[in-house]
Amino acid sequence: MLSRAQETLDAVASRGFSRAEVYAKRGRSRLVELTPRGTVASVHREEGWAVRAGDDRGSMMAAATGELPPVGGMGEWPEADGDALELPAPGRVAPDGVAPWRAPADLEAPLVGEREAVQVLAVLAATLEQELPGARLLRATLADGASEVAVTNSLGLSAAYRHRVAHLRAEAAVPGARTGRPATAVVEDVVREARRIDPRALARRLADRLSVGRDGRPPERDRLPMLLAPAVVVRLLEGLLPLLVGPHGFELASRQEDRQGRFASPHLTIRDDGRLEGGVLAAPADGEGVPTGPVTLVDAGAFRQPLLAWSQCRQDGRGRVGKKGGERPARGRPIGCARRASWRDLPRPAPSHLYVAPDPEVAVRSLLASLARGVYLLDADGAGRFDFREGRFDLPVVGFAVADGAATRPLAGARITGAIGTLLRGIEERGRDLTFLPAAGGLLGAPTLLVTDLEIVPR
């Protein structure tokens, strides 16, 4: 595919475009979905490409389905217009200390079969019913796919890589105990290969989450130590993304500092790593062919930088003032983080595996045991609100009240709220159970966190 991309690049260059890039992707996937009407099993073959090209006076993008041709479905290349196109050059992003790329060994595994996939969902449904009588799946989807990507540009940057991703999402409901209003819950799992999904474990998580939603009562307003499960921390991370991704992050982060200039607790380290060992989305290069690698965004409580692509930083490290959206100068180290939702879409800086570093020595059980009086929050129960101007956040949650290290009663109809700075500086401990969930077009990961000084209030 890379050689076809190179041929297309030559064809584009021969039309007078001084800068050009060719991106091609093809993939196949199987998807099985349980719906209220029955089962839908589908197989997909997708193939498409995108060319970006231009010169100092204008630029264009052409994208189409099918194989990469010299000209393809366009018949001719579109006219360039608007602004000049900038493309990354080799060496412009020097990923210091990046380990050499080793392709995962399990990319070759065949896609899950239709019967296997149906069986996974059937086991999930049956286990859910056993664990929580009265609960039922509303919708469940298992997708398993493999894809390959080639990208090359006229400045000499080229890359080719493959992906293998399986995703299960299940949504279930149980009739409400008190109000009659049904409680609902969603669980997700993302792994490289569908056969690694454990439907029984997911069903138990779903049942736990549903029973808390069904039986839980709103809490009294209180300020308590809180144990936040990974699903809750991931939703908090998602809300914090404006300060973790893109040049505006510097300004937003500085607003959260306290009078002593502290940004976060020493227990908080946040990284993004596009080639994370074992990471489901790991690849040697991003959607523009720029090498990926780890970058530390928050280092033991100190804000280092947001996640930045080459286009958001000057080579001299002082940054640039972008035209789009009034971007501020970015002085951080860029890394390959331009992600493309598909071949149709332009590359945009986004996380691939952005995560809170766990503490491998700390078991969640020990964190729970240390809680004399507090709450253990299992999941978010809706979208959060993050106001960076006011520096406050709000997230609906469900979980348990805890006394002497044991759950005492379920909580629902609750939200946690407080200053964003208090959340960041209130982290006391972190567990070892790093869990990744799909969010923001990539994966966000977190272990269980013990946090103090936040308020829990009824919704």
Added chain:
Amino acid sequence: MGGRHGLHVWENSLPVAFETLDTSAVARTLSQIADRPDDLADAYFERLEEVELPAEGDPPGFRVRREEGLAVRLVRGPEAWLAARDTIAPEELADAVRQVARALPPAAYPAPHLAIEPWPALPAPAELADLPLAVSRAIRSRHAAFPLRLAVRRHRRDVQVVSPTLVPAAEHEGFFSLAAELPWGSWGMLAPDVSGALDGSEPSGTARGRARGEEAAVVAVAETAAEALVERFRCRQAPPPAARRAAVVLGPHAAAVFLHEAVAHALEVDTLGLTGRPEGALGLAMGPESLSVLDDPATAPASVRRRSDDEGSPVVRRWLLRQGTVEQPLADRAWSRGSEVLEPGAGRRASRHEPPGPRSSHLELVPGDATDQDLLDGADAGLWVAEADRGRLDPLSGRFVLEVPCARRIRSGGKADPIGRFVLVGTVAELVERVVAIGCEPVATGAGWCAKGGRRLPVWATAPALLLDGVEVAPC
């Protein structure tokens, strides 16, 4: 307008991609897999083009995306199989047929010749340039100036559905979308037709007359956009209202979003199927007798008008609510098979890679007899809502939230001071029951992009303003 700077939109005289497709051969191939009496099999051919002139300073400065592909589907009882491809080629069709049949036949399935029209010539950037310029002019004419990043897209879609017993004519759609980024939020609208020459038939009249018609249509779209953008500018620092119950007048655009979210989504058979038998909703009194809502794709604006849906079923003039009572939910072929009361014709596909599902296309709210002034007089101390950003329906509880970016207080029968972002909340039943008056002047409008289940589709509406009494208003 015409010429280099004309806004050449959807010309119905353009050849539809699939007019030369050998649909009989495709139907014969499909008949080999639909071998049980109740089997439903179809092939779906799709061609899409999206041309974009992005906001200034957002290269690439001109963007063209073209897609074509096919999908084969087999529905047997409660099970369905789908195979989709990003190519229209005989061997891909045959392979897709084999995949949904889930069998290796003794002889390969026939690979019918699939000749389709070549892609038309590429548009030039200048063909889209007039709309953003007209919006800027319309904003200036309102004595307003603010940072605005406006992108314009032209969407075209050709569809051909073939089944062993049903081969409707190919369908095409064409429309524009505008997306603006403002310092105080984003905004978008759909414009079904900015060509004065478009009336659903062959273009007529002189070239100069058509050009004048197109120019007038561009100005009309720009005026609508400018009106919404300037209102957001003027309300940008306005405080949200206090939580309370209030009378609310929804302008035609806001009413379109409200009806789409609260009535159409609530009456989709897959939504109804989450809580019981969809047929159980028939005859349910949902609103006042004055409230009648239809879905009729055949009366949509000319450039998005449909004769058949994305499953090839003829579209119907579907009374979702007649005099406040549920008459016919939105159904597709799979849900309506085996039902004596559900009618197909509302199956829509977001893409060849998605199975069809029941969705509305073009909602109509039957007008009442209230003038705008009557509605304002009936809502003293209430709120005038010109636009709604989006709505959210919880299909299990029926709880509904309508997000409103800004509004005006109503005082002494007029629109007064601005107020900031808030939501209208309640159950669907409660909100629909609170409709107390309906305006007499329907407006054709894009209800917006609907993204139910992540499947994004444009939806349209023709609606007058609505007065709801005692609605729960809450700040965001």
